Amino acid sequence: MAVSGIVPIIDFAPFLTGSQAEKKEVAEELFKACTDVGFLMLRNIDSLIPPSQVSSAFAQTKQFFDLPMEVKEKLAWECPESNRGYVAEGRERVTQESSKEAIEKLRAQAPDYKETMEIGKDYKDGPYDSPFENRWPETDLPDFKPFMNQFFEDCHRLHVEIMRALALAMGLGEGFFDDKVNQKAHNLRLLNYPSIEKAKIEGGGNRAGSHSDYGTVTLLFQDSVGGLEVQDKQGNFVPARPVDDTVVVNVGDLLMRWSNDVLKSTIHRVVLPADGDPSEPMTARRNSIAFFSNPNLHEMIRCLPGTGEPKYPEVETEAYLVKRLGETYTK
Numbered sequence: 001m002a003v004s005g006i007v008p009i010i011d012f013a014p015f016l017t018g019s020q021a022e023k024k025e026v027a028e029e030l031f032k033a034c035t036d037v038g039f040l041m042l043r044n045i046d047s048l049i050p051p052s053q054v055s056s057a058f059a060q061t062k063q064f065f066d067l068p069m070e071v072k073e074k075l076a077w078e079c080p081e082s083n084r085g086y087v088a089e090g091r092e093r094v095t096q097e098s099s100k101e102a103i104e105k106l107r108a109q110a111p112d113y114k115e116t117m118e119i120g121k122d123y124k125d126g127p128y129d130s131p132f133e134n135r136w137p138e139t140d141l142p143d144f145k146p147f148m149n150q151f152f153e154d155c156h157r158l159h160v161e162i163m164r165a166l167a168l169a170m171g172l173g174e175g176f177f178d179d180k181v182n183q184k185a186h187n188l189r190l191l192n193y194p195s196i197e198k199a200k201i202e203g204g205g206n207r208a209g210s211h212s213d214y215g216t217v218t219l220l221f222q223d224s225v226g227g228l229e230v231q232d233k234q235g236n237f238v239p240a241r242p243v244d245d246t247v248v249v250n251v252g253d254l255l256m257r258w259s260n261d262v263l264k265s266t267i268h269r270v271v272l273p274a275d276g277d278p279s280e281p282m283t284a285r286r287n288s289i290a291f292f293s294n295p296n297l298h299e300m301i302r303c304l305p306g307t308g309e310p311k312y313p314e315v316e317t318e319a320y321l322v323k324r325l326g327e328t329y330t331k
C-alpha cells in the first residue's frame with residue numbers, strides 16, 4: 001500500500017460505490033490504519049468533495065486571511081462554548097499540557113505562529129443546537145459564507161461515511177454512529193501560517209505545537225508546502241508530506257475514548273517543511289483546512305460494545321470539548 005511517511009494512503013471509492021465485499025475490505029484497511037497509526041490519507045473522495053471544490057476552499061481561505069486585520073478582529077473568537085470566529089496569532093497554543101501555568105509558559109516561549117477562522121453549523125433545527133452564531137465577513141467577502149456552509153455540509157457527509165466504515169469494521173453495524181453524529185456539532189477551521197523567518201521556528205518553535213485532536217475524526221486538507229508531522233510508536237515525528245487529491249484523516253481523543261483505546265488518537269504538529277531550501281531564510285506561507293468532526297453535543301460517550309472492560313467513565317461530548325478548548329486559548 002502507498003504511504004506518506006508512516007501514513008497509509010487508502011482509496012475510498014470502493015467503499016462509496018463498491019460491492020459489499022469491497023466495502024468491507026476498505027473498511028478493514030481504514031480500521032487498521034486507525035488502530036496502528038491513527039492517521040491515514042483518503043483518495044478518490046471526488047463524489048463527495050471534488051478537487052475543484054478543495055481548490056476553491058483554499059482560494060476562499062487565502063482571501064479571508066488577506067483581509068485587513070481590523071476586519072478580522074471584528075469577527076474575533078470569544079469563548080470555547082461558541083468556538084466560532086477569528087483567532088489571531090498567539091491566542092491558541094495547542095499542546096498536551098493541561099495546566100494553565102504550563103500552557104502560558106509555552107505560549108510565551110514558543111507560540112503557535114498561526115491564525116485561524118472557526119466555523120460551526122450555521123443553522124438551527126433542533127433544541128440540541130449550539131445557541132452561538134457564526135461570525136461572517138459578509139460585506140467584505142460575500143461569497144465566503146455560502147461557500148463555507150456548503151463545504152461544511154460536504155465534509156460532514158464524508159465524515160459520516162468514515163464513521164460508517166469504522167462501524168462496519170468494528171462489527172457494530174454500518175449505521176451505528178449515524179444518529180450519534182447527525183447534529184453536526186463540528187468545527188470547520190481555516191488555518192493560515194504566515195511566511196516567517198525560519199529562525200523563529202527552528203529549535204523548538206512551532207507553526208502548531210505537538211497535540212492530539214479532540215473529537216471523532218479530523219479531515220485535514222493541506223496545501224503543497226508541507227510541515228505536518230505525525231508521531232510514530234517510538235516517539236519520533238515523521239513528515240506526512242502532502243499527496244495531491246487526498247485528505248488526511250486522523251482519529252481524535254473522543255473517538256479513542258469511545259473505542260476504549262482501540263482506535264488511536266496520535267500526536268502531530270506543524271513545523272518547517274522537511275524539504276525546504278536551507279539557504280532560504282524565510283519559510284513559505286502555508287494554508288490548511290481542518291474539519292474537526294464531533295459526536296452530537298449531548299451524546300454520552302461510553303466505551304463501545306465489544307471493546308473490552310471500559311477504561312473510562314462516560315462523558316458528555318459538550319463538557320469534554322469545552323474543557324479541552326478552554327485550556328488552550330487565551331483572551
Ligand SMILES: O=C(O)CCC(=O)C(=O)O
Nearest residue numbers: 191208222228270288290
Ligand atoms: O495545519 C495542519 O496541517 C494541522 C493543523 C492541526 O493539526 C490542528 O489545527 O489541529
Ligand SMILES: [Fe+2]
Nearest residue numbers: 211212213268
Ligand atoms: Fe491537529
